[in-house]
Amino acid sequence: MVTFNRRGGTSSGGERQLFSIQKIFISLAVILVSLFLCALRLRSSLAEQYSVSSNPKDNSVSSNPKAIPKNKIVTSTRNSSGDSDKPIQVAYAISLIKCSDKQSSTSGLIDAATVLRHSVHQTSMRNPSSGSKYDYKMYAIVHKKAESCSHLLGDLGYHIIVKDSPVQTSEIRGDYLRKHVHKEWCCGADEFVKLFAYTIHDHPIVVHTDIDFMYVKPMDDLFDAMLLPHDSDEGKAARDKVELEYPDKQQSMPEDIQAYLTRDYHQVIPGRKAAFQAGFIVLKPNQKVFDEYLEIIREGNYVEGFSRENGWGGKGYGGVVGSMAMQGLPAII
Incomplete structure (x- = not known):
């Protein structure tokens, strides 16, 4: 052709x-x-x-002023830096107690931490469509045993806090707890590192959350009820929106709300008390409360068995998974 x-x-x-x-x-x-x-x-x-810092030594999440509308700024209380003209920054803290084992994997750790952080971001003021007025910063309370894999969380923007168990098993005076706490799911006495959430003093509120959580809407009402004066119109309105465990019963909130806890009803035996869900606690940092918890653990007043008078202080919160650790401990304080 x-x-x-x-x-x-x-x-x-x-x-x-x-x-x-x-x-x-x-x-x-x-x-x-x-x-x-x-x-x-x-x-x-x-x-x-x-707005993640490019400095590998500083993996903290910084606020992005361009993404924060001026009408979203909160000035009712001071933020972690003491500047009342900046938005309040809530700490979201997870606990990493061990690296990969038969129950977990490195890829699972990365996926869960990424989804959690993204959900926190989407429900914060950095996403204007969320309607939230609170900023956030991510933390990972890392047990020394898991320090080798904690860099994965640092790369995702989590601020790493490495800690040893706040109470060693040998310090526990109670005979039964000292001999058996190491068998508790999942991590024995090592799980008490979650209590270090009470020592993150750079923020007025800390949300301790399990890594497999995902948040779908802002928690401004909970935060407002903790931070605003209880007798102010805004404080009263926020408290009216907080869902109580028994809404049909006459209940009153303390003037100073120190923490919110939820029950673990999935494990409860009919007619018995439900233990606590240690994977979600909203709290105000408090060194005194932290020290009080440690002394309770050292005392080790844990009643064994499945009676109505078992668990910490014999208050009936024992006999379930995690009851010797963080699932049952809050019952005694």
């Missing part, structure tokens, strides 16, 4: 095929450049949204 070129000459089919191949390569190059530019824009957008 012969075709005519512009000069009136002829070109072979091979030359035409070469020209077609060149057009394909040019098209591919344009597509790749376009994809590269889109990727750069997406990276820039995500960096601006989350």
Whole structure:
């Protein structure tokens, strides 16, 4: 087959095929450049949204003023830096007690930590559509046994706090607890590192949460009820919105709400008391409460068995998974 070129000459089919191949390569190059530019824009957008420090020594999450509408600023109480003109920053803390084992994996740790952090971000003031007025900062309370894999959380923007168990088993005076707490699910006395949430004093509120949680709406009402004066119109309105365990019974809230806890009804035996869900506690940092917890653990007043008078202080919160550790401990304080 012969075709005519512009000069009136002829070109072979091979030359035409070469020209077609060149057009394909040019098209591919344009597509790749376009994809590269889109990727750069997406990276820039995500960096601006989350504002994660590029300094590997500082994995804390910083506030992005561009993403915070002026009408969302809270000035009812001071933030962690003492500046009343900046939004209040709530600490969200997880506990990492051990690295991968038969129950968990590195990929699972990364996935869960990423989903949790994204859900916190989406329900904070950094997402204007959430309607929240509270900022956040992510923490990981890491047991020394898990320090080797904690960098994975640091890379995801969690501020790492490495701690040993606040109470060693040998310090426990109660005979039964000292001999059996190491068998408790999941981590024995090591689970008490969760109590270090009470020592994160740079924030007015700390939400201790399990890593497999995901938040779907802001908790501003809970935070407002803790921080606003109980007798103010705003404080009263916030308290009216807090869901109580027994809404049909006459209940009163303390003037100074120190913590919110939830029950673990999945384990409760009919007619018995439900233990606590240690995976979700909203609290005000308090060194005195932290020290009180440690002394209770050291005393080790835990009644064994499945009677109505078992568990910590014989108050009937024993006999369930985690009752010798954080699932039952809050009952005694």
